[in-house]
Amino acid sequence: MKPIQRVSPYLFLMPAFLAVLFSELLPASYTIYLGFMSWNYISPPSWTGISNYVRLFLEPQLLKSLVNTLYWIAGTFVFGVALALILAVAVNGIKTGAFFKTVFYLPVTLSPAIAGVFWYVVYSTQPGAVNSLLRIFGLNQYVRAWLMDGSINTYLMIGSWIWQFMGLNLILFLVGLQSIPKEFIEAAQVDGAGPNSTFLHITLPLLRPITMLVIANTMINTVRMFDIPWIMVHGGPARVSETLAITMYRESFLLFNMGFGSAIAVFISAITLLLSWRYLRVLRPEISGLKG
Amino acid sequence: MxxxxxxxxxxxxxxxxxxxxxxxxxxxxxxxxxxxxxxxxxxxxxxxxxxxxxALNNIFSSLTRAKLGKNLLNSLLYATSAGIGSAFLASLAGYALAHLNIRGRLGWFFAIFVGNFFPFQMFLIPLYLFLTSLGLYDTRIGFIMIYTGICVPFALLVFRNYALTLSPEVFEAAKMDGCSDLRMYWNIFLPLSSAAFVVVFIFQFTWTWNDLIFGLVLGERVRPIMTALSKLQGYRGGVSQPVLLAGSIIASLPTVVILLTLQRFFVKGLILHTAGRG
Structure with a gap:
């Protein structure tokens, strides 16, 4: 074999590899390295060992961000995954199904940033869609600066996020439902199973692979979620609604604690990898090309 | 009942x-x-x-007074370049991994695909430093490079899995006839993989168009549209809400049109992205 023939396959591979090496692999490694440094971007970085990681668990603000992130995960699990599954079952096979599918899918075509802008206007105080609606119904005592209320704005933002992506999960569940052979359902019904037990004992187990993927995908995207909370309140008021993703950005690029910001990024990665462990296992046949 | x-x-x-x-x-x-x-x-x-x-006045103000027109063009450039660029790079690599003689194919594939599993927060600080040191911070070429690179892992998943569905005999026969690797790519692989191109382009165009955080970190004057919108919004934005929303509507049009008309491809890519069946 001529040398050129031996080298040529790698020439096809290298551009993609180098692009990923410089945009993702080296940056990720460098972030891990910076996580052990103290660096304010002005004086040179200095080694501090694991003190950034210790700080993660000691600083009240980080605890706050972690708790908020857990709220986001719980909220999206219940309303982004479970609701999507129930809706998919309710909408599947009914005549108006296409209408519902389109309505719930519409926000998916918007970017999260734009969804954030839309909901920001909905809750805005000048004069605001929700507030003016409350006034129409004479519920003036409930009128308030919704997004400036730190005790509720996290829930409102989780709602906006669910509004944006829930349709995606709905469609994935519908695809899963349509792949279940009708005979299974019919056989169960012939045997006298009601709709609830058909759902629990036939539909749900058969949907398991897609359910796991939807859960993992949703959780991962929720932990990373930056756009909606940033656009709507910037983590405010006074940082009470910050999630880990927001805190990472603020520490790194507004407060210039590059080392601490890196440690938060590594922490987010660890959570993501933990959540995607099962997902990776399900995806494995797909990745190694045995299926598809 | x-x-x-x-x-x-x-x-x-x-x-x-x-x-x-x-x-x-x-x-x-x-x-x-x-x-x-x-x-x-x-x-x-x-x-x-x-x-x-x-409404037309608001749209006009958002494009001119709020200067979103410039940002829209930036995003169009970034999203198109990243969509085409990542599809091109991934088509070369996917073809090579499936049909050319490469040692440790799976290893190479994972080395590239693993990028998909990191949250973007892992890349932000080094990419900012990297572009600054190259003098490419706040330049269009810097944005195009980074967006393209970030798009490659998923694009490779699509192309590699697609390439594996093409029968190896075709490529072996062409090789016997003295066809070079490049000619096989150009004359056989590329014409067959237009569906993969469409799926990758839709996904990566949409992702790049929708990006907010890289836009915040990697530039100011040549910001993409979502970042520009985020700066207009809020108490400091200095733009009335009708104008802000008019700008948001214009900024949504490309993805709304793409995702509604090409929903079939989108869902196909989505299944590939999340589930185990192509």
């Missing part, structure tokens, strides 16, 4: 109202002039003709 149906119907109707509520809000705001927005009742709208001309 029918009672449950009524309850399900009511819940569905309620959800539809919630889902359409923000869109209705956007509509009543964008049909008002900035002055009317301050003075009129929130849910009132001016007459149809006046409303439409207000």
């Amino acid at each position: 029918s009672v449950t149906k009524v309850i399900i119907g009511l819940i569905l109707a309620m959800l539809v109202i919630i889902w359409l509520f923000p869109l209705a809000t956007v509509l009543v705001v964008v049909l008002k002039s900035s002055h009317q927005y301050d003075t009129m009742f929130f849910w009132a709208i001016p007459g149809l003709g006046e409303g439409l001309s207000n």
Whole structure:
């Protein structure tokens, strides 16, 4: 074999590899390295060992961000995954199904940033869609600066996020439902199973692979979620609604604690990898090309 | 039975109202002039003709006074380049991994695909430093490079899995006839893989178009559209809400059109992205 023939396959591979090496692999490694440094971007970085990681668990603000992130995960699990599954079952096979599918899918075509802008206007105080609606119904005592209320704005933002992506999960569940052979359902019904037990004992187990993927995908995207909370309140008021993703950005690029910001990024990665462990296992046949 | 149906119907109707509520809000705001927005009742709208001309005025102000026109063009450039660029790089690599003689194929594949599993927060600080040191911070070429690179892992997944469905005999026969690797790529592989191109392009165009955080970190003057919108919004933005929303609507058009018309490809890519069946 001529040398050129031996080298040529790698020439096809290298551009993609180098692009990923410089945009993702080296940056990720460098972030891990910076996580052990103290660096304010002005004086040179200095080694501090694991003190950034210790700080993660000691600083009240980080605890706050972690708790908020857990709220986001719980909220999206219940309303982004479970609701999507129930809706998919309710909408599947009914005549108006296409209408519902389109309505719930519409926000998916918007970017999260734009969804954030839309909901920001909905809750805005000048004069605001929700507030003016409350006034129409004479519920003036409930009128308030919704997004400036730190005790509720996290829930409102989780709602906006669910509004944006829930349709995606709905469609994935519908695809899963349509792949279940009708005979299974019919056989169960012939045997006298009601709709609830058909759902629990036939539909749900058969949907398991897609359910796991939807859960993992949703959780991962929720932990990373930056756009909606940033656009709507910037983590405010006074940082009470910050999630880990927001805190990472603020520490790194507004407060210039590059080392601490890196440690938060590594922490987010660890959570993501933990959540995607099962997902990776399900995806494995797909990745190694045995299926598809 | 029918009672449950009524309850399900009511819940569905309620959800539809919630889902359409923000869109209705956007509509009543964008049909008002900035002055009317301050003075009129929130849910009132001016007459149809006046409303439409207000909407056009708002769009015009968002493009010119708020200078979103420039950012829209930036995003169009970034999203198109990243979509085509990542599809091209991934098509070369996917072809090589499936049909050329490469040692440790799976290892190479994972080395590239693993990038997909990191949250973007892992890349932000080093990419900022990297572009700054190259003098490419806040340049269009810097944005194009980074967006393309970030798009490659998923693009490779699509192309590699697609390439594996093509029969190896075709490539072996071509090789016997003395066809070079490049000719096989150009004359056999590329013409066969247009579906993969479409899937990758839709996904990566949409992702790049929608990006906010890289835009915040990697530049100022040549910002993409979502970042520019995020700067307009809020108390410091200095733009009235009708103009802000008009800009948001314009910024949404490309992805809304793409994802509604090419939904079939999108869902196919989505399944590939999340589930185990292509």
